[in-house]
Amino acid sequence: MNLIECRNLTRExxxxxxxxxxxxxxxxxxxxxxxxxxxxxxxSGKTTLLNLIAGIDAPTxxxxxxxxxxxxxxxxxxxxxxxxxxxxxxxxxxxxxxVLTAFENVELPLLLQKLSRRERRARTGNALEAVxxxxxxxHFPRQLSGGQEQRVAIARAIVTDPTIIVADEPTGDLxxxxxxxIMNLLTRLNEESHRTILLVTHDPQTAGHADRxxxxxxxxxxxxxxxxxxxxxxx
Amino acid sequence: xxVTRYVPLVVKQVCRHRVRTGLTVSGIAIxxxxxxxxxxxxxxxxxxxxxxxxxxxxxxxxxxxxxxxxSRLPRDYASRIGRIEGVVxxxxxxxxxxxxxxxxxxxxxxxxxxxxxxxxxxxxIEIVAGSLDDWRRRSDAAxxxxxxxxxxxxxxxxxxDAAGITTYVAGILRSDNPQDQNVAYAELEFVQLAARSxxxxxxQFNLRVADPSFLEPVAEQIDDMFRTAQEPTATFTEKxxxxxxxxxxxxLVSFARWLGLxxxxxxxALIANAIVLSVQGRIAEHAVLxxxxxxxxxxxxxxxxxxxxxxxxxxxxxxxxxVVVARVGSFALSVEGQSIxxxxxxxxxxxxxxxxxxxxxxxxxxxxxxxxxxxxxxCFRAV
Ligand SMILES: Nc1ncnc2c1ncn2[C@@H]1O[C@H](COP(=O)(O)OP(=O)(O)OP(=O)(O)O)[C@@H](O)[C@H]1O
Ligand SMILES: [Mg+2]
Numbered sequence: 001m002n003l004i005e006c007r008n009l010t011r012e013x014x015x016x017x018x019x020x021x022x023x024x025x026x027x028x029x030x031x032x033x034x035x036x037x038x039x040x041x042x043x044s045g046k047t048t049l050l051n052l053i054a055g056i057d058a059p060t061x062x063x064x065x066x067x068x069x070x071x072x073x074x075x076x077x078x079x080x081x082x083x084x085x086x087x088x089x090x091x092x093x094x095x096x097x098x099v100l101t102a103f104e105n106v107e108l109p110l111l112l113q114k115l116s117r118r119e120r121r122a123r124t125g126n127a128l129e130a131v132x133x134x135x136x137x138x139h140f141p142r143q144l145s146g147g148q149e150q151r152v153a154i155a156r157a158i159v160t161d162p163t164i165i166v167a168d169e170p171t172g173d174l175x176x177x178x179x180x181x182i183m184n185l186l187t188r189l190n191e192e193s194h195r196t197i198l199l200v201t202h203d204p205q206t207a208g209h210a211d212r213x214x215x216x217x218x219x220x221x222x223x224x225x226x227x228x229x230x231x232x233x234x235x
Numbered sequence: 236x237x238v239t240r241y242v243p244l245v246v247k248q249v250c251r252h253r254v255r256t257g258l259t260v261s262g263i264a265i266x267x268x269x270x271x272x273x274x275x276x277x278x279x280x281x282x283x284x285x286x287x288x289x290x291x292x293x294x295x296x297x298x299x300x301x302x303x304x305x306s307r308l309p310r311d312y313a314s315r316i317g318r319i320e321g322v323v324x325x326x327x328x329x330x331x332x333x334x335x336x337x338x339x340x341x342x343x344x345x346x347x348x349x350x351x352x353x354x355x356x357x358x359x360i361e362i363v364a365g366s367l368d369d370w371r372r373r374s375d376a377a378x379x380x381x382x383x384x385x386x387x388x389x390x391x392x393x394x395x396d397a398a399g400i401t402t403y404v405a406g407i408l409r410s411d412n413p414q415d416q417n418v419a420y421a422e423l424e425f426v427q428l429a430a431r432s433x434x435x436x437x438x439q440f441n442l443r444v445a446d447p448s449f450l451e452p453v454a455e456q457i458d459d460m461f462r463t464a465q466e467p468t469a470t471f472t473e474k475x476x477x478x479x480x481x482x483x484x485x486x487l488v489s490f491a492r493w494l495g496l497x498x499x500x501x502x503x504a505l506i507a508n509a510i511v512l513s514v515q516g517r518i519a520e521h522a523v524l525x526x527x528x529x530x531x532x533x534x535x536x537x538x539x540x541x542x543x544x545x546x547x548x549x550x551x552x553x554x555x556x557x558v559v560v561a562r563v564g565s566f567a568l569s570v571e572g573q574s575i576x577x578x579x580x581x582x583x584x585x586x587x588x589x590x591x592x593x594x595x596x597x598x599x600x601x602x603x604x605x606x607x608x609x610x611x612x613x614c615f616r617a618v
Binding site: 048051077080099100109117 | 240241244247248251252519520522523524525526527528529530531532610611612615
């Protein structure tokens with residue numbers, strides 16, 4: 001069974017008399033452990049699709065079943081609870097909370113779980129360790145470089161051990177070396193920890209890390225490939 | 236749900252947004268300082284003018300006169316008043332003020348026959364420093380009310396000069412009665428001489444009746460007795476008497492209630508403003524919290540708690556400062572020889588804090604709920 005099954009997924013916005021349809025009836029299946037990249041021109045609906053799957057936006061029509069649960073039928077509160085368990089979101093602009101340290105930012109999602117303080121701190125430490133930034137735990141976001149901030153953001157996304165990780169242009173604001181760093185990290189998380197990753201990117205080289213690339217245009221899929229050569233290449 | 240684990244989050248948000256918190260908290264502190272001071276004045280008014288069931292004191296004043304300078308009554312009224320049924324004691328009092336204005340630092344001299352005074356106040360006053368014997372012995376000796384002593388830094392053995400009267404401080408007296416706070420008690424003849432008024436003339440009579448049921452009939456009988464005399468009288472219970480003489484000041488204090496209300500409104504506006512600005516600047520932050528699974532209700536609670544915390548910190552500072560100033564300064568509003576003490580205590584403080592908590596929540600709730608219910612995806616597009 002597929003981990004994610006989207007059917008006839010449509011998102012519309014109504015502005016006065018016009019209807020904007022960033023997503024126009026797409027079907028998508030993603031297997032557990034897959035590393036999927038979404039590409040396409042600006043405005044093609046990549047972020048829209050990602051947000052729907054991450055449960056932070058609701059479709060106008062269609063269904064999204066993740067791990068057997070149709071999330072389009074969940075109430076606001078249950079959807080929040082679902083996200084806290086199943087989704088780790090990595091943003092282009094990191095979106096760390098400026099008044100919290102790296103450690104405190106990563107700890108944030110764990111506050112929702114029934115954990116002792118000790119377990120919480122241990123898991124936060126492990127996540128920081130996993131992204132290689134444990135030595136910066138006490139630093140505030142303004143004291144970190146963009147690449148380091150993104151590592152912290154990835155730690156925040158994986159700290160709850162979510163079912164899927166979604167990343168919207170996570171390297172969009174970074175230079176090449178920092179971007180490669182982040183992509184290697186995500187690839188490792190996919191290969192070693194078998195995490196399912198959905199990634200949006202404009203950059204073919206970044207997309208090369210994925211085992212599958214889907215191209216969108218005007219809210220529809222225009223291609224869906226598994227570039228074997230890239231999948232086999234060492235990270 | 237265990238909410239304590241979110242407390243550090245709220246505290247960090249308040250402590251680490253230093254400028255916002257600093258400005259908001261100081262504004263709240265100032266508003267709360269004013270509010271608490273006004274509360275303390277109103278409390279003083281209540282203490283000075285609200286009758287209690289145990290009151291058995293009447294004050295006889297010259298009819299239609301409203302200040303000690305013009306209220307002149309023959310001292311020998313005392314013996315006629317003393318014969319009325321229900322009257323336990325009569326004490327002639329000569330009042331001299333250091334200052335005719337309504338002011339925070341008026342000294343009230345009361346000339347009284349020493350034996351009458353001690354008999355009348357037996358058990359109601361306590362000498363906290365100095366000695367009663369000293370007071371009895373020296374003709375220029377004065378017993379100083381605790382509040383006045385504190386304000387002017389008076390100790391037994393010192394000479395005290397006010398209102399053109401120089402007295403020797405024989406003792407400091409403590410009493411629950413607001414009218415005993417701001418006063419210097421000296422021998423009647425001494426005050427009369429010092430004030431160059433005749434020996435036969437006093438300002439008022441303070442008399443005690445056997446029980447409260449006598450208050451009304453005795454007052455009526457006295458005023459009837461002197462209705463046709465050269466110096467007719469007007470008799471009141473002590474608290475009503477204070478209310479009558481201090482009427483203008485009381486109106487001012489009661490008007491101050493609106494100022495107090497204004498302080499609260501200003502405080503609420505300040506908190507609401509701080510929260511509105513802060514949630515606007517933190518749209519993405521709250522969207523992140525929603526993304527990682529915080530419910531709208533939890534986020535609204537966190538924001539509201541920030542508002543409440545700022546209100547409590549600012550309010551605590553302001554109210555504490557007001558209570559300290561009121562206590563250390565021992566101020567009393569004096570009007571025509573009557574004292575309205577400014578009294579603030581733990582209850583004033585506790586009441587103020589409760590008010591702050593309620594206002595903080597009330598001011599923060601609406602912006603908090605609005606912020607917490609924004610559609611997440613739109614928040615990320617907005618920044
Ligand atoms: N709230 C909204 N109201 C109206 N239109 C919207 C709204 N949100 C998104 N859109 C439109 O949906 C379309 C798709 O947006 P989306 O962000 O998914 O594109 P994208 O592929 O992620 O683009 P980019 O590469 O620039 O990030 C755009 O045309 C956008 O203007
Ligand atoms: Mg996008």
